[in-house]
Amino acid sequence: MLMNSVETIAVNNPARRALQRYYEMAVLTRLGGRVGGGRVLEIGCGSGYGTKLILDRMGAATVDAVDADPAMVARARRRLQRYNDAVWVECGEAHDLRAVLGAQDATYDAVFDFAALHHIENWRSVLAETARVLRPGGRFYFVEVTSAALARPSYRLLFDHPEQDRFGAGQFLAELHHHGLDPAERWKTAIGSDYLLGVAERLT
Template identity: 60%
Template sequence: MNKAETALVNSPPRRWLQRFYEAQVLMRFGGRLIPGARVLEIGCGSGYGTQLVLERFGAGSVDAVDLDPAMIEHAGRRLARYGDRVRLVQGSATDLRAALDAEDGGYDAVFDFGIVHHIPDWRAAIAEVARVLTPGGRFYFEEVTAHALARPIYQRLFDHPTEDRFTADQFLDQLAHHGLAVLGSVTRISGDYLLGVAAKPVPTGSDG
């Protein structure tokens, strides 16, 4: 993210929107987490999303990854009071095995507070989300679509990949491609923003 977007995502209005609107929508679709849930947040930024996942969604622990070492440092200060319930690692959402030694099916939930649209190989990021979710695990997502990124104000102020952007339908189709079933989703402002929750099905005959 460039300086303008970094300032925006760390601003009080953005925090208010996350806490009082986005978190409520995501909880409506996916509910609170199971007690003691092990959670991953991709693109944790300054750690505010991780704080919400712990406090509002009831995560037992959160592993959080971000490419920017400055954001990891910032998040470390914000989240220090949670102790060993939080692990912060610099790394890529497209290779969680390298970043976190993340095994297949290791997480009960994954959260994406608007990071996938920053990733040039966004399909690889979704593939990783599907890989690391346990059967029955949930993917909570809030994303900015190609429709929004084509708006002049976005092009003027922010820095995003210019190729292979996704629409809301393309994002949801990619979830289905990797076997994730959408429990509920909604778009806002003519398809600019997509919020929803998807689940990794439990195999037939499993006791999970």
């Protein structure tokens, strides 16, 4: 499900970018380390600000980024054009990365999700794809909005999200285990249980 106009404005503003840059990236780096020289995939790249941080702050050598919204893909390509061949941005659904990116098994050293999965009805399939394309020992970095937040009146009034199969923190972590992604103790919740941040390793 694509973001509505209100959420599009909300995620493309300086406050959201500051949160992502100074808080989320700091937590993810502390929990999972940098990905220096690695080949990285970003699910739901939006306007490409997270992709830029993965390159500049996390040290990725290359990033393949995918988003279902053509308008966001166009914005991301403009933002990231100075990185030349280090970035590939494609429009498509993250539950079939072979079709969108030609992604083979065990292709990536890391996969990033900056609050994209809660927009996707078949989020379980996306986690399965994440596990498939990660190499053994690769890491899945995630920031997600839980069902607790989505149930709040403010979210329901302002934003559009899938109504079925929403996940809480426990459900999300259990699904990671189901697909061979081990978060161990590398996760935390924030603002009560509204947000979940963490890093899971692809088991060998």
